[in-house]
Amino acid sequence: MSAAPLYTDLSGYYDLMCADIDYHGQSSCIDRLHRIFGNGGRKHLDLACGTGPHIRHFLDLGYDCAGLDINQPMLDRAQARCPEASFSVDDMSQFSVAAPLDLITCFLYSIHYNDGVAKLKECIASAYNALADDGVFCFNAVDKSKIDNRSSMRHRADFEGSEFTFESGWFYGGEGEKQALRLHIEKRDGEQTQVWSDQHAMVAVDFIQLKTLLDPWFEVTIFEHDYQKLLPWDEQSGNAIFVCVKRDLAALAPANPVAA
Structure with missing residues (x-):
């Protein structure tokens, strides 16, 4: 991978x-x-x-x-x-x-x-x-006080012969005015898989x-x-x-x- x-x-x-x-x-x-x-x-x-x-x-x-x-x-x-x-x-x-x-x-x-x-x-x-x-x-x-860092949303989709999996979830460290939206994306073409992960800083x-x-x-x-x-x-x-x-x-x- x-x-x-x-x-x-x-x-x-x-x-x-x-x-x-x-x-x-x-x-x-x-x-x-x-x-x-x-x-x-x-x-x-x-x-x-x-x-x-x-x-x-x-x-x-x-x-x-x-x-x-x-x-x-x-x-x-x-x-x-x-x-x-x-x-x-x-x-x-x-x-x-x-x-x-x-x-x-x-x-x-x-x-x-x-x-x-x-x-x-x-x-x-x-x-x-x-x-x-x-x-x-x-x-x-x-x-921010109700965010469950273990929870995430996940779905898959097919596009132009590739299989995509998208996952996103909130993360809050417990203090301060910043939280993160974490993204994880996988693209599968047969036996080849590409992975992209990132997170965006957001106001909490x-x-x-x-x-x-x-x-x-x-x-x-x-x-x-x-x-x-x-x-x-x-x-x-x-x-x-x-x-x-x-x-x-x-x-x-x-x-x-x-x-x-």
Whole structure:
């Protein structure tokens, strides 16, 4: 077995790696949440959009979509999949938009790609500033205190005569604001096997801390991580969907005192 990088460009295998994800179900659920909590507008931005599968479903639902990612090859594939949408290379922690948005999404735990709490704070502020009144920011997250380092997700797929095995899992060392997403990929062609392993540093927060970061900017409702049923978070599970409605900070600010 050779220990060599499986690929240098993740975009070539991204869709295969995520083949078991229910993009339609996830997109439909967030559309439903936006209809419940949002302002009725259809301007949408997907952060860390990858190759654009969620955007494809939001376009089909009647949204005017844009996508943001730091990987241009990913965005090239997204543009081919979603020619009606616009895409830009940018960092989700510091982005701006030309016109206010009604819905910002961030799927597949990608909010954790903010490398540290400071970057996460910047992302929250950027999302707030990009939204129109009563706009909604939706994402899913994992609570660092509930991570089981022994647990992982594994699936296999066949592609162009090769057999692929994908495995991923969270790892948290027990303290600090960094966790890791560990990836292991094997590609088998007959008797020859290639192996690729890596890990991505990500921000680690618990849900109490995350809600505290969001509260100054948003009205926050937390749901169980179930895209088929809308259930309130039971305050025990370590995965959840966050629905954040933009606050009117001007209305919350104390009135200026009137001079006597």
